[in-house]
Amino acid sequence: MWDGWYVCAQGQTALRLRTRATAIGTVNASFEFSPMNGGRNAASGSFSMKGFFKSADWTLQLTPVSWISQPAGYVMVALSGVVSGYTYRGGVDGYRCSEFSVTRQTTRLGATSNPANTAKMAIPLRVEGGTFTVPVSINDKLTLDFVLDSGAADVSIPADVVLTLVRTGTLNAADFIGNRTYKLANGSTTPSQVFRIRTLRVGEKVIQNVIGSVAPVEGSLLLGQSFLSRFKSWSIDNQRQVLLLE
Numbered sequence: 001m002w003d004g005w006y007v008c009a010q011g012q013t014a015l016r017l018r019t020r021a022t023a024i025g026t027v028n029a030s031f032e033f034s035p036m037n038g039g040r041n042a043a044s045g046s047f048s049m050k051g052f053f054k055s056a057d058w059t060l061q062l063t064p065v066s067w068i069s070q071p072a073g074y075v076m077v078a079l080s081g082v083v084s085g086y087t088y089r090g091g092v093d094g095y096r097c098s099e100f101s102v103t104r105q106t107t108r109l110g111a112t113s114n115p116a117n118t119a120k121m122a123i124p125l126r127v128e129g130g131t132f133t134v135p136v137s138i139n140d141k142l143t144l145d146f147v148l149d150s151g152a153a154d155v156s157i158p159a160d161v162v163l164t165l166v167r168t169g170t171l172n173a174a175d176f177i178g179n180r181t182y183k184l185a186n187g188s189t190t191p192s193q194v195f196r197i198r199t200l201r202v203g204e205k206v207i208q209n210v211i212g213s214v215a216p217v218e219g220s221l222l223l224g225q226s227f228l229s230r231f232k233s234w235s236i237d238n239q240r241q242v243l244l245l246e
Contacts, residue, residue: 004102005036006092008077013042017088017102027051029062043071058083058135058143086204122242123203132236134243136223137201141170144221148236148243152224155197155212161221162214171195180213200227205245
Protein backbone atom coordinates (compact mmCIF):
# COMPACT_ATOMS: atom_id res chain seq x y z
CA MET A 1 0.00 0.00 0.00
CA TRP A 2 1.25 3.47 -0.98
CA ASP A 3 -0.07 6.77 0.43
CA GLY A 4 0.49 10.27 -0.92
CA TRP A 5 -1.03 12.73 -3.37
CA TYR A 6 -1.54 13.67 -7.00
CA VAL A 7 -2.41 16.88 -8.83
CA CYS A 8 -5.13 17.25 -11.48
CA ALA A 9 -7.78 19.83 -12.37
CA GLN A 10 -9.37 19.68 -8.90
CA GLY A 11 -6.01 20.48 -7.23
CA GLN A 12 -3.85 18.37 -4.93
CA THR A 13 -5.76 15.23 -3.98
CA ALA A 14 -5.03 12.44 -1.51
CA LEU A 15 -4.02 9.19 -3.22
CA ARG A 16 -3.77 5.63 -1.97
CA LEU A 17 -2.38 2.95 -4.29
CA ARG A 18 -2.74 -0.74 -3.57
CA THR A 19 -0.43 -2.81 -5.77
CA ARG A 20 0.02 -6.53 -6.27
CA ALA A 21 2.62 -8.17 -8.50
CA THR A 22 1.47 -11.16 -10.55
CA ALA A 23 3.30 -14.36 -11.45
CA ILE A 24 3.75 -13.20 -15.06
CA GLY A 25 5.52 -9.97 -14.15
CA THR A 26 2.61 -7.54 -14.44
CA VAL A 27 1.18 -5.38 -11.68
CA ASN A 28 -2.47 -5.05 -10.66
CA ALA A 29 -3.45 -1.98 -8.65
CA SER A 30 -6.29 0.10 -7.30
CA PHE A 31 -6.25 3.92 -7.41
CA GLU A 32 -8.18 5.40 -4.46
CA PHE A 33 -8.58 9.17 -4.19
CA SER A 34 -10.17 11.50 -1.63
CA PRO A 35 -10.05 15.16 -0.49
CA MET A 36 -6.62 16.23 0.73
CA ASN A 37 -6.46 16.79 4.51
CA GLY A 38 -10.21 16.80 4.81
CA GLY A 39 -10.64 19.56 2.23
CA ARG A 40 -13.48 19.87 -0.25
CA ASN A 41 -11.47 20.28 -3.43
CA ALA A 42 -12.09 16.71 -4.54
CA ALA A 43 -14.59 13.88 -4.38
CA SER A 44 -13.80 10.33 -3.32
CA GLY A 45 -13.63 7.39 -5.70
CA SER A 46 -11.55 4.49 -6.96
CA PHE A 47 -10.70 2.49 -10.06
CA SER A 48 -8.61 -0.54 -10.97
CA MET A 49 -5.32 -0.36 -12.88
CA LYS A 50 -2.78 -2.64 -14.50
CA GLY A 51 0.80 -2.11 -15.53
CA PHE A 52 4.40 -3.21 -15.83
CA PHE A 53 7.45 -2.80 -13.61
CA LYS A 54 10.89 -2.64 -15.27
CA SER A 55 13.64 -3.69 -12.87
CA ALA A 56 16.34 -2.37 -15.24
CA ASP A 57 15.46 1.25 -14.48
CA TRP A 58 12.85 0.82 -11.70
CA THR A 59 10.06 2.41 -13.70
CA LEU A 60 6.45 1.50 -13.04
CA GLN A 61 3.70 2.40 -15.50
CA LEU A 62 0.05 1.95 -14.54
CA THR A 63 -2.93 2.39 -16.86
CA PRO A 64 -6.62 2.50 -15.83
CA VAL A 65 -8.92 -0.49 -16.34
CA SER A 66 -12.36 0.10 -14.85
CA TRP A 67 -14.17 2.11 -12.22
CA ILE A 68 -14.82 0.69 -8.77
CA SER A 69 -16.54 3.82 -7.49
CA GLN A 70 -16.98 6.77 -9.89
CA PRO A 71 -17.97 10.25 -8.69
CA ALA A 72 -19.79 12.47 -11.17
CA GLY A 73 -17.60 14.22 -13.70
CA TYR A 74 -14.40 12.29 -12.97
CA VAL A 75 -12.28 10.40 -15.49
CA MET A 76 -9.60 7.78 -14.87
CA VAL A 77 -5.89 8.69 -15.20
CA ALA A 78 -2.63 6.84 -15.84
CA LEU A 79 0.60 6.97 -13.82
CA SER A 80 4.19 6.77 -15.01
CA GLY A 81 7.07 7.08 -12.58
CA VAL A 82 10.13 5.69 -10.86
CA VAL A 83 10.33 3.63 -7.69
CA SER A 84 13.21 4.83 -5.50
CA GLY A 85 13.48 3.04 -2.16
CA TYR A 86 10.01 3.40 -0.64
CA THR A 87 8.86 6.29 -2.84
CA TYR A 88 7.06 6.12 -6.17
CA ARG A 89 6.75 9.44 -7.99
CA GLY A 90 6.29 10.73 -11.51
CA GLY A 91 3.69 12.12 -13.90
CA VAL A 92 -0.08 11.81 -14.17
CA ASP A 93 -1.61 11.42 -17.65
CA GLY A 94 -5.03 13.04 -17.55
CA TYR A 95 -6.95 16.30 -18.02
CA ARG A 96 -5.00 19.21 -16.48
CA CYS A 97 -2.89 16.74 -14.46
CA SER A 98 0.77 17.07 -13.57
CA GLU A 99 2.49 14.95 -10.91
CA PHE A 100 2.10 12.46 -8.09
CA SER A 101 4.14 11.14 -5.17
CA VAL A 102 3.33 8.21 -2.88
CA THR A 103 5.29 6.42 -0.15
CA ARG A 104 5.07 2.71 0.60
CA GLN A 105 3.72 1.94 4.06
CA THR A 106 6.48 -0.44 5.26
CA THR A 107 5.89 -3.34 7.60
CA ARG A 108 7.48 -2.95 10.98
CA LEU A 109 7.41 -5.82 13.42
CA GLY A 110 7.83 -5.82 17.19
CA ALA A 111 5.73 -5.61 20.34
CA THR A 112 4.94 -1.95 20.94
CA SER A 113 4.09 -2.74 24.55
CA ASN A 114 7.77 -3.37 25.19
CA PRO A 115 9.79 -0.21 24.50
CA ALA A 116 13.00 -2.24 24.68
CA ASN A 117 11.89 -4.17 21.60
CA THR A 118 13.57 -2.71 18.51
CA ALA A 119 11.37 -2.71 15.41
CA LYS A 120 12.35 -4.75 12.40
CA MET A 121 12.00 -3.44 8.88
CA ALA A 122 10.70 -5.71 6.13
CA ILE A 123 12.34 -5.13 2.75
CA PRO A 124 10.92 -6.86 -0.35
CA LEU A 125 13.18 -9.40 -2.08
CA ARG A 126 13.12 -10.77 -5.62
CA VAL A 127 13.92 -14.34 -6.60
CA GLU A 128 16.31 -14.64 -9.53
CA GLY A 129 17.82 -17.96 -10.51
CA GLY A 130 17.14 -19.51 -7.12
CA THR A 131 18.73 -16.63 -5.16
CA PHE A 132 17.31 -13.62 -3.37
CA THR A 133 18.20 -10.18 -4.72
CA VAL A 134 17.62 -6.77 -3.19
CA PRO A 135 18.17 -3.25 -4.60
CA VAL A 136 21.07 -1.47 -2.88
CA SER A 137 21.96 2.21 -3.22
CA ILE A 138 25.72 2.91 -3.26
CA ASN A 139 26.73 6.30 -1.85
CA ASP A 140 23.22 7.55 -2.71
CA LYS A 141 24.28 7.77 -6.36
CA LEU A 142 23.69 4.40 -8.00
CA THR A 143 21.23 1.61 -7.22
CA LEU A 144 22.03 -1.98 -8.23
CA ASP A 145 20.51 -5.40 -7.53
CA PHE A 146 22.68 -7.43 -5.13
CA VAL A 147 22.46 -11.14 -4.33
CA LEU A 148 21.93 -11.68 -0.61
CA ASP A 149 24.89 -13.89 0.41
CA SER A 150 25.55 -14.49 4.11
CA GLY A 151 28.55 -16.66 3.17
CA ALA A 152 30.43 -13.73 1.62
CA ALA A 153 32.77 -11.97 4.04
CA ASP A 154 32.32 -8.57 2.44
CA VAL A 155 30.16 -6.75 -0.04
CA SER A 156 31.57 -7.97 -3.37
CA ILE A 157 31.37 -6.03 -6.63
CA PRO A 158 32.69 -7.27 -10.02
CA ALA A 159 35.63 -5.35 -11.48
CA ASP A 160 33.70 -3.95 -14.45
CA VAL A 161 31.03 -2.55 -12.12
CA VAL A 162 33.74 -1.05 -9.88
CA LEU A 163 35.18 0.73 -12.92
CA THR A 164 31.73 2.11 -13.72
CA LEU A 165 31.43 3.37 -10.14
CA VAL A 166 34.79 5.10 -10.49
CA ARG A 167 33.92 6.65 -13.86
CA THR A 168 30.65 8.03 -12.49
CA GLY A 169 32.35 9.45 -9.40
CA THR A 170 30.55 7.08 -7.04
CA LEU A 171 33.97 5.80 -5.89
CA ASN A 172 37.27 7.72 -5.96
CA ALA A 173 40.93 6.88 -5.40
CA ALA A 174 40.76 7.76 -1.70
CA ASP A 175 38.12 5.06 -1.16
CA PHE A 176 40.55 2.23 -2.04
CA ILE A 177 42.33 1.05 1.12
CA GLY A 178 44.57 -1.84 0.06
CA ASN A 179 44.36 -5.57 -0.54
CA ARG A 180 43.01 -8.54 1.34
CA THR A 181 43.25 -12.31 0.85
CA TYR A 182 39.94 -14.18 0.79
CA LYS A 183 39.33 -17.89 1.28
CA LEU A 184 36.97 -19.35 -1.32
CA ALA A 185 34.37 -22.07 -0.82
CA ASN A 186 36.68 -24.68 -2.44
CA GLY A 187 39.41 -23.92 0.10
CA SER A 188 41.64 -21.90 -2.22
CA THR A 189 42.63 -18.29 -1.54
CA THR A 190 42.61 -15.22 -3.75
CA PRO A 191 43.81 -11.62 -3.27
CA SER A 192 41.45 -8.74 -3.92
CA GLN A 193 41.47 -4.97 -3.75
CA VAL A 194 39.29 -3.60 -0.98
CA PHE A 195 37.60 -0.24 -0.75
CA ARG A 196 35.40 1.70 1.61
CA ILE A 197 31.80 2.42 0.60
CA ARG A 198 30.71 5.60 2.31
CA THR A 199 27.04 4.58 2.53
CA LEU A 200 24.97 1.54 1.57
CA ARG A 201 21.21 1.95 1.64
CA VAL A 202 18.74 -0.96 1.63
CA GLY A 203 15.18 0.29 1.92
CA GLU A 204 15.33 2.92 4.64
CA LYS A 205 18.32 1.32 6.39
CA VAL A 206 21.64 3.10 5.82
CA ILE A 207 25.03 1.75 6.93
CA GLN A 208 28.15 3.91 6.67
CA ASN A 209 31.75 2.92 5.94
CA VAL A 210 31.10 -0.57 4.58
CA ILE A 211 34.06 -2.63 3.32
CA GLY A 212 33.76 -3.86 -0.26
CA SER A 213 35.99 -6.06 -2.39
CA VAL A 214 36.65 -6.27 -6.12
CA ALA A 215 35.44 -9.54 -7.64
CA PRO A 216 36.32 -10.97 -11.09
CA VAL A 217 34.30 -9.62 -14.00
CA GLU A 218 32.29 -12.85 -14.19
CA GLY A 219 31.34 -12.54 -10.50
CA SER A 220 28.07 -11.33 -9.01
CA LEU A 221 27.11 -8.37 -6.88
CA LEU A 222 27.04 -9.87 -3.37
CA LEU A 223 25.61 -8.31 -0.22
CA GLY A 224 27.82 -10.00 2.38
CA GLN A 225 28.70 -9.87 6.06
CA SER A 226 30.46 -6.49 6.02
CA PHE A 227 26.92 -5.11 5.62
CA LEU A 228 24.73 -7.76 7.29
CA SER A 229 26.83 -8.03 10.45
CA ARG A 230 26.30 -4.32 11.17
CA PHE A 231 22.72 -5.06 12.24
CA LYS A 232 21.56 -6.41 15.58
CA SER A 233 19.86 -9.20 13.65
CA TRP A 234 18.74 -10.07 10.16
CA SER A 235 16.65 -12.88 8.70
CA ILE A 236 14.66 -13.91 5.64
CA ASP A 237 10.94 -14.57 5.72
CA ASN A 238 10.64 -17.13 2.91
CA GLN A 239 6.85 -17.08 2.88
CA ARG A 240 6.62 -13.32 2.44
CA GLN A 241 9.92 -13.10 0.52
CA VAL A 242 11.21 -10.17 2.59
CA LEU A 243 14.50 -9.35 4.31
CA LEU A 244 14.03 -8.45 7.99
CA LEU A 245 16.62 -6.02 9.39
CA GLU A 246 16.83 -4.91 13.00
